[in-house]
Amino acid sequence: MIRVGVNGYGTIGKRVADAVDAQPDMELVGVAKTQPNFEAHTAVQRGYSMYAAIPERMPLFAEAGIDAEGAVDEMVADADVVVDCTPSGIGADNKALYESHDTPAVFQGGEDADIGDVSFVARANYDDALGADYVRAVSCNTTGLSRIVAPLEEEYGVEKVRATLVRRGGDPGQNSRGPINDILPDPIDIPSHHGPDVRTIFPDLKIDTLGLKVPATLMHVHSLNVTLEDDVTAAHVRQLLEAESRVFVISEGMGIDGAGKLKDFAHDAGRPRGDLWENCVWGESIAVEGRDLYLFQAIHQESDVIPENVDAIRAMTESASKAESVATTDEYLGVGITGDPSGFGGEDRSDRVPGTELADD
Amino acid sequence: MIRVGVNGYGTIGKRVADAVDAQPDMELVGVAKTQPNFEAHTAVQRGYSMYAAIPERMPLFAEAGIDAEGAVDEMVADADVVVDCTPSGIGADNKALYESHDTPAVFQGGEDADIGDVSFVARANYDDALGADYVRAVSCNTTGLSRIVAPLEEEYGVEKVRATLVRRGGDPGQNSRGPINDILPDPIDIPSHHGPDVRTIFPDLKIDTLGLKVPATLMHVHSLNVTLEDDVTAAHVRQLLEAESRVFVISEGMGIDGAGKLKDFAHDAGRPRGDLWENCVWGESIAVEGRDLYLFQAIHQESDVIPENVDAIRAMTESASKAESVATTDEYLGVGITGDPSGFGGEDRSDRVPGTELADD
Numbered sequence: 098m099i100r101v102g103v104n105g106y107g108t109i110g111k112r113v114a115d116a117v118d119a120q121p122d123m124e125l126v127g128v129a130k131t132q133p134n135f136e137a138h139t140a141v142q143r144g145y146s147m148y149a150a151i152p153e154r155m156p157l158f159a160e161a162g163i164d165a166e167g168a169v170d171e172m173v174a175d176a177d178v179v180v181d182c183t184p185s186g187i188g189a190d191n192k193a194l195y196e197s198h199d200t201p202a203v204f205q206g207g208e209d210a211d212i213g214d215v216s217f218v219a220r221a222n223y224d225d226a227l228g229a230d231y232v233r234a235v236s237c238n239t240t241g242l243s244r245i246v247a248p249l250e251e252e253y254g255v256e257k258v259r260a261t262l263v264r265r266g267g268d269p270g271q272n273s274r275g276p277i278n279d280i281l282p283d284p285i286d287i288p289s290h291h292g293p294d295v296r297t298i299f300p301d302l303k304i305d306t307l308g309l310k311v312p313a314t315l316m317h318v319h320s321l322n323v324t325l326e327d328d329v330t331a332a333h334v335r336q337l338l339e340a341e342s343r344v345f346v347i348s349e350g351m352g353i354d355g356a357g358k359l360k361d362f363a364h365d366a367g368r369p370r371g372d373l374w375e376n377c378v379w380g381e382s383i384a385v386e387g388r389d390l391y392l393f394q395a396i397h398q399e400s401d402v403i404p405e406n407v408d409a410i411r412a413m414t415e416s417a418s419k420a421e422s423v424a425t426t427d428e429y430l431g432v433g434i435t436g437d438p439s440g441f442g443g444e445d446r447s448d449r450v451p452g453t454e455l456a457d458d
Numbered sequence: 459m460i461r462v463g464v465n466g467y468g469t470i471g472k473r474v475a476d477a478v479d480a481q482p483d484m485e486l487v488g489v490a491k492t493q494p495n496f497e498a499h500t501a502v503q504r505g506y507s508m509y510a511a512i513p514e515r516m517p518l519f520a521e522a523g524i525d526a527e528g529a530v531d532e533m534v535a536d537a538d539v540v541v542d543c544t545p546s547g548i549g550a551d552n553k554a555l556y557e558s559h560d561t562p563a564v565f566q567g568g569e570d571a572d573i574g575d576v577s578f579v580a581r582a583n584y585d586d587a588l589g590a591d592y593v594r595a596v597s598c599n600t601t602g603l604s605r606i607v608a609p610l611e612e613e614y615g616v617e618k619v620r621a622t623l624v625r626r627g628g629d630p631g632q633n634s635r636g637p638i639n640d641i642l643p644d645p646i647d648i649p650s651h652h653g654p655d656v657r658t659i660f661p662d663l664k665i666d667t668l669g670l671k672v673p674a675t676l677m678h679v680h681s682l683n684v685t686l687e688d689d690v691t692a693a694h695v696r697q698l699l700e701a702e703s704r705v706f707v708i709s710e711g712m713g714i715d716g717a718g719k720l721k722d723f724a725h726d727a728g729r730p731r732g733d734l735w736e737n738c739v740w741g742e743s744i745a746v747e748g749r750d751l752y753l754f755q756a757i758h759q760e761s762d763v764i765p766e767n768v769d770a771i772r773a774m775t776e777s778a779s780k781a782e783s784v785a786t787t788d789e790y791l792g793v794g795i796t797g798d799p800s801g802f803g804g805e806d807r808s809d810r811v812p813g814t815e816l817a818d819d
Contacts, residue, residue, distance in 0.1 A: 259750070261624075278673070278676065280676075280677070285715065287743050305750065307681045307752060311624065311673065312672065313637075313672065315640065320643075320668045320670065355641060356641060357639070379646045382646050382647060384648040389618075389620070392648070393648070393668070
């Protein structure tokens, strides 16, 4: 069993903890939090050991009725791997702590690329992370772009990628963010940082990205153009993407016209938190003009990186091959939508929320 | 004097009426409306003659305290040119009325392209409309794209255009439209109709367009890629666009990061209704990678077609050359932003709202 600690229990951390907890070859040592807010209470309810990310705040947890096991460094010492899910920039501050305990760590995409030995998307470069001490699971948008580029590059060759990322202004809980009733080029200067970030995964890729922010919270939507090296048909590309376990090709008859209905679909299917770990590509949007491929995809910013974090742990510990790890993560998390409206992942998961099992122990 | 009637007095019609009324070589015969709502009252206040678009509703206007001059066919008979500003599809129904009076007409971009002898953007194809009986002023987005394509095509040659149109869900007054908190590919299938519509102006242009709708009402934003035939620099492109009277290149120091501030700027400068007749291109967004040009522009869907409607009238009546018409329209409407924060169009227009002069008569 790989013993995993999760430092930071917010939007990403709580999902990583649940995903780790659901894996057959991993054990969740515990989670570390800065404050005993609602998420801390849920963690306790799920049976997760709680550690104080700021040791001086231990009494705060006690006051809130939460018995913290100890301070974060105890969790780090006890873990084979730590997944750092703290806010952007804090991960860099935490690296010294992990180094002092010789504990390998996964960082998130908000950190600079040089925080890790390798930036990581399982589909694209799993093997680069084999045995690595520090790995950066790239951001939601970079993950989403890389999952499309990888099969296209392998199958047809990619001449150039041009992508406009229509980004949600903030997550549903980030109620002090904007915009309201505006469409903001963000950043105004072109290209955005996303293209260079994808090049941490595909160093030789030609890619230009443009970013905007709009008054929506549910998912990002990418308007994607890929100039391919081969002549292809839209039908062939669709078939290729449908074969990817972490790409959900939305079929026309499902009546899914946006992120709202995608989330409804995920909630109806009993997915934890209505998460959509897969790129959600509109099948009817897949179009080819000459060697120019176009498509729209929606990216769930809160959850698409979760399977990647789990795979990174196996690569770093060299405990599974790429194929084995991806298959295990997908099976135990429930990744993979067949397009069959009867459910996700080929089985009814409506009674199963990762992590809840422990709470009954 | 060219005698002009305006049929339909909603978002576009009321602006066209004001713009016509402000021209030195045009006389507004009157405006026709289906119902005596708030806009009808404003028209009367401005001194515009009111005609009932549906003759049977004449009594409704009287009940509302508005003396209608007569029915719409009287206005059509009395006009040298009618500008049809009725909702999409109604223009086609009205064409027989204009034909029966031998009155040339300008239609809007919501009509099918074949309603007119020519689809029209002054910058691109003014001369094609010389003497034409029926002209279609294309939609706001097509106008905005054409104004950028024309100078690029002339100066460098255009190999291909790829544009993602992040569209406002509805105008500020269209409060039953969505989306709320979503990002909708619209249409989901690619390409959208905008590319073919631009080809009504540039028949040989290679252009692929993708459309989305977001929860915003103020302006559209285009994420534009143009592969040029020549190698260029961003600085050269910027200079080229700054020389265009109907393109406002937003300079970095102005602190304009979206449509909200653009509208504030226009309102502060005293522009009627806060209208932005120009394409608003973010100067710092203009970027070149190889022969790929990128930029962001905001398009004010309620007003960017107004100068084009005015120019179409002059072309149809062969009363001015392209250069003369554009210069006159720009001067009397107030088009043209120098980038100088002290004002628009080189003079203080804060005390001038087109159309209000007549109201004092």
